[in-house]
Structure formats: C-alpha cells, structure tokens
Amino acid sequence: MSKAVRYSEYGGPEVLQWVEVEEPHAAEGHVRVAVRAAGMNPFDSKVRRGGYIPGHTLPAGQGAEFAGVVDEIGEGVTDFAVGDEVLGWANTGAQAEFVVVPPSNLTRKPAELDWATASAIGLVSNTAKRAVDSLELGPSDTVLVTAAAGGVGIPTVQFARATGATVVGTASESNHEFLESLGVIPVAYGDGEVERLRAAAPSGYTAVLDNKGGDALLTALELEVAPARINTIADRATAAEHGLTTVGGGGKTAQELAEFARQVVAGELVIPVRKSYPVTEVAEAYRDLDTGHGRGKLVLTFD
Ligand SMILES: NC(=O)c1ccc[n+]([C@@H]2O[C@H](COP(=O)([O-])OP(=O)(O)OC[C@H]3O[C@@H](n4cnc5c(N)ncnc54)[C@H](OP(=O)(O)O)[C@@H]3O)[C@@H](O)[C@H]2O)c1
Incomplete structure (x- = not known):
C-alpha cells in the first residue's frame, strides 16, 4: 500500500x-x-x-x-x-x-x-505565458493584470513586462511593494478601483489579462479596451457575454517546463x-x- x-x-x-x-x-x-x-x-x-x-x-x-x-x-x-x-x-x-x-x-x-x-x-507559468503571448503585447501597450500577486498573476506580470509593455496590476496593499519590485504599477482593488486604474495609466489601457473574473473583470470592462484584447482565465460566462478571449493553460511540454525552471534558477522568473x-x-x-x-x-x- x-x-x-x-x-x-x-x-x-x-x-x-x-x-x-x-x-x-x-x-x-x-x-x-x-x-x-x-x-x-x-x-x-x-x-x-x-x-x-x-x-x-x-x-x-x-x-x-x-x-x-x-x-x-x-x-x-x-x-x-x-x-x-x-x-x-x-x-x-x-x-x-x-x-x-x-x-x-x-x-x-x-x-x-x-x-x-x-x-x-509549471502550471502557473504555462498558463501565464500562453495568455500573455495570445495578446501579442509590445512596448506600446499598457496592460492591466488583475489578481497580479496571485499564483498566475505573478508570472503573468513578469512575462508581460518582458515584452516591454507597461504593466498595471491589482492587488491588496500588502502586495504593492512586491509588485513594484517586479516593475509593476500596483493598484488596490475594491471601491474606487476604476478611478485608481485610470489615474495609474492616464493615457489608457490597450489590453487586459484577467486572473480573477467576476467584479474584477467587470471593472476592467469599464476601461474601454477592445474585447479582442481582453483575456480572462477565470470567467468564461462574462467572456462569452462580452466577446472576450479565454486563452489559458495547455500544450505543456517538458522543454517549456525546463525553460521555466532555468529562468527561476537564473533569477529571470520569480x-x-x-x-x-x-x-x-x-x-x-x-x-x-x-x-x-x-x-x-x-x-x-x-x-
Ligand atoms: N483557464 C486556465 O487555464 C487557468 C489556469 C490556472 C488558473 N486558472 C484560474 O485563474 C484564477 C487565478 O488562479 P491563481 O492560481 O492565480 O489563484 P490564487 O493564487 O488563489 O489568486 C489569489 C490572488 O487573487 C487576488 N485577489 C483576490 N481578490 C481580488 C480582487 N477582487 N481583485 C484583484 N485581485 C484579487 C489576491 O490578492 P491579495 O492577496 O492581494 O488580496 C491573491 O493574490 C483561478 O480562478 C483559477 O482557477 C485558470
């Protein structure tokens, strides 16, 4: 046994x-x-x-x-x-x-x-990489990442930053310093979130990577980002209703996992x-x- x-x-x-x-x-x-x-x-x-x-x-x-x-x-x-x-x-x-x-x-x-x-x-890095790649981000993008300090959020903000995009991430105050250390502009979620998000990126947002769904995604929808540039891994119902994309984990390979492990050891991925x-x-x-x-x-x- x-x-x-x-x-x-x-x-x-x-x-x-x-x-x-x-x-x-x-x-x-x-x-x-x-x-x-x-x-x-x-x-x-x-x-x-x-x-x-x-x-x-x-x-x-x-x-x-x-x-x-x-x-x-x-x-x-x-x-x-x-x-x-x-x-x-x-x-x-x-x-x-x-x-x-x-x-x-x-x-x-x-x-x-x-x-x-x-x-x-493995799982969070695979999910984050696929979601980030699906939006083809680049230096001209400003992307909102919801639940930025969560399991998937943390690799998501790092892969998004690696494209040269400006990254704004929602999290509670206790995670703000940590997100700043990853090059992310942190914003507290909850009451007044839309106003704080607008203030954090006065020129507006070009993409959203949602890791929370529900109210967090509904808030992101108020930022006037084209639906095709809003991806959620956590709310298929809202995605279907608003024509958002839902690219999440999948297609895992040992080579990809080895590369994530290498990046962690090298300090390139936290x-x-x-x-x-x-x-x-x-x-x-x-x-x-x-x-x-x-x-x-x-x-x-x-x-
Ligand atoms: N489709 C797929 O392939 C796929 C793959 C993996 C995960 N998922 C789904 O994606 C979601 C996230 O997974 P995960 O592993 O990242 O979860 P997790 O680690 O449990 O996420 C926790 C994070 O959510 C944050 N959070 C809680 N309420 C929030 C709010 N209202 N606004 C913004 N952030 C908030 C918390 O921030 P604070 O601590 O600062 O409060 C915390 O850092 C889950 O629903 C999971 O099932 C889907």
Whole structure:
C-alpha cells in the first residue's frame, strides 16, 4: 500500500483525506516518481466542490504538478533513471506518495531549485505565458493584470513586462511593494478601483489579462479596451457575454517546463511559495488556498 490525497464526496476542504491506496507501479513506457512536493491550484478546489468537470467520478485524487525522485522505470524508458530528481505534471493524482507519468511529462530538477518551488512552477507559468503571448503585447501597450500577486498573476506580470509593455496590476496593499519590485504599477482593488486604474495609466489601457473574473473583470470592462484584447482565465460566462478571449493553460511540454525552471534558477522568473504544508495537513492547506488571498503559491510537502 501507499498513501495519497483522496476525497469520496464533493465539498469543502474537510472532505480531503490522506489515506492508504493501492501502490501504483510504473507500467511500460512510464516512470514512477516518489513525490517530495506537489503544487496546489484553485482548479483542485473547483473540481472538489463538484459539478466542474462533466463525468468526474468519486473517489478522486487531486493535484496536477509535482517534484520528486524517480524510483521505478517501466519497460522501454531510456531517458530517465532511478534516482533522477525531476519536476513534472499529471492530469490528476499528483498529491500522493507516488505518481506514475510518461517521461514526456518530466524534466530534470536543477540542483539549485528547492522541492517546493520546483513543484509550483509549471502550471502557473504555462498558463501565464500562453495568455500573455495570445495578446501579442509590445512596448506600446499598457496592460492591466488583475489578481497580479496571485499564483498566475505573478508570472503573468513578469512575462508581460518582458515584452516591454507597461504593466498595471491589482492587488491588496500588502502586495504593492512586491509588485513594484517586479516593475509593476500596483493598484488596490475594491471601491474606487476604476478611478485608481485610470489615474495609474492616464493615457489608457490597450489590453487586459484577467486572473480573477467576476467584479474584477467587470471593472476592467469599464476601461474601454477592445474585447479582442481582453483575456480572462477565470470567467468564461462574462467572456462569452462580452466577446472576450479565454486563452489559458495547455500544450505543456517538458522543454517549456525546463525553460521555466532555468529562468527561476537564473533569477529571470520569480515564483514565490508563500507557504508549504505537510500533506497530512491537506485540509488546512486548502482552507488557506480557498481564501483567495495571499502572494504566490501554496505547496504540499511529503517526507
Ligand atoms: N483557464 C486556465 O487555464 C487557468 C489556469 C490556472 C488558473 N486558472 C484560474 O485563474 C484564477 C487565478 O488562479 P491563481 O492560481 O492565480 O489563484 P490564487 O493564487 O488563489 O489568486 C489569489 C490572488 O487573487 C487576488 N485577489 C483576490 N481578490 C481580488 C480582487 N477582487 N481583485 C484583484 N485581485 C484579487 C489576491 O490578492 P491579495 O492577496 O492581494 O488580496 C491573491 O493574490 C483561478 O480562478 C483559477 O482557477 C485558470
């Protein structure tokens, strides 16, 4: 037997359990990784609350990203060996003692990268890069990034800045100094937000990258940006209603993940992990995530 995060009913974090499951093994063409850390994402909570994925069944595992040590190699796998330190992604079930994936989902972990950060880089960076690229930003752009200090927001503002665009980001005051350190003009969200956004960019905005949806996106709609230059990853209903784009994560490759890891090690990309929880505290960890506030990523760790 081995252990994994599981839930047998839909609901809040209280349905999450760290339980014994049948031990998985590396089938032909697959690699088993002993997980050291697994990234957490709001997607996990959306699925866990039920009704988010048609045909989803229980009991379910969760977790789409991890870092760990290769400990079993299936027949035919030549590009990894037992003992290799890796980071990678899975469709689900990464929050477990062992995860089994094809080698194309893995890249080697640079020695300089700690386990928690390694497990938290992939999903948000992939999502942010695709969203930023979709708007073809350049030095003449002024872009608003909502939820700029969140998991996806942080790589989004950095990839947007790298195009030469001026970047304005919404966050609570406690995250403003941090956003300034990334070259972002921070604006507090909440009452009076539109006026503050206009004051932060007197010549107006040419693009919006929304990571929040709801009121944050409705506020952004008041800035008179062409709908084709407003992308949201968090509100398909408002996007459909207003003709906005919805480019999010997808098309992951090991090469891309390796490049994000390289950028983090080189200091070219900052992916802060605000807290690591032992996996035995998985419910408490998701109570923290579900607040929807805080800087950067949360991670589960495995001894
Ligand atoms: N479509 C896709 O492919 C895709 C991929 C990844 C994520 N997503 C979705 O994108 C959303 C963001 O994900 P995430 O990982 O970045 O979440 P997250 O890390 O939990 O986001 C938290 C951030 O949201 C900020 N925030 C809260 N209320 C806000 C408001 N009213 N206005 C502006 N900012 C606000 C918080 O700022 P303060 O701490 O300063 O309050 C915090 O920094 C989620 O809905 C997620 O499911 C979609």
